[in-house]
Amino acid sequence: MQSATATALTPSPPPGTATDAGERASAETRLEWLRWPRGVPVCPHCGSRHTYRMVCPRSGGVRFKCARCRKPFSARRGTVLERSNVDTATWLRVLDLFLAGNERGLPARIERQCGVSYKTAWSMVQRLRAAPDDPLVTALRHHHTPAALATSAHSLQQRTPS
Numbered sequence: 001m002q003s004a005t006a007t008a009l010t011p012s013p014p015p016g017t018a019t020d021a022g023e024r025a026s027a028e029t030r031l032e033w034l035r036w037p038r039g040v041p042v043c044p045h046c047g048s049r050h051t052y053r054m055v056c057p058r059s060g061g062v063r064f065k066c067a068r069c070r071k072p073f074s075a076r077r078g079t080v081l082e083r084s085n086v087d088t089a090t091w092l093r094v095l096d097l098f099l100a101g102n103e104r105g106l107p108a109r110i111e112r113q114c115g116v117s118y119k120t121a122w123s124m125v126q127r128l129r130a131a132p133d134d135p136l137v138t139a140l141r142h143h144h145t146p147a148a149l150a151t152s153a154h155s156l157q158q159r160t161p162s
């Protein structure tokens with residue numbers, strides 16, 4: 001039987017995909033720090049702090065699994081990033097632009113600076129406007145610093161690989 005999967009092995013990345021693996025990894029870490037106090041994941045199903053962190057070697061994506069109720073979850077759950085195709089690094093750049101306060105022409109600026117289409121940029125802004133109490137937006141407002149800097153000092157102190 002003829003295999004038809006040869007061309008499907010190298011799909012073009014979806015819009016807004018960060019191509020640098022290092023940027024992807026640090027964005028996931030930043031997301032966890034913003035999402036949970038001191039970066040300690042909390043299971044959204046049962047509230048347990050006993051969780052496993054799993055990194056997909058192929059995509060660099062991070063998933064968690066609860067040690068108590070055994071259910072999987074991600075740091076995106078319960079935030080504006082939930083069920084979005086845009087990667088975490090791009091979302092954090094967009095959040096910085098959104099929180100900078102100048103809403104004029106924001107989708108066009110996001111399109112230029114974050115490498116997503118105007119349509120995607122527009123729908124990201126709509127999502128952010130519709131969720132003023134989003135935990136990530138709230139955490140970033142609280143820090144008063146860009147997402148890129150918000151937690152790097154803590155990360156270096158407390159997340160040193162052992």
Ligand SMILES: [Zn+2]
Pocket residue numbers: 043044045046047048066067068069070071
């Ligand atoms: Zn649980």
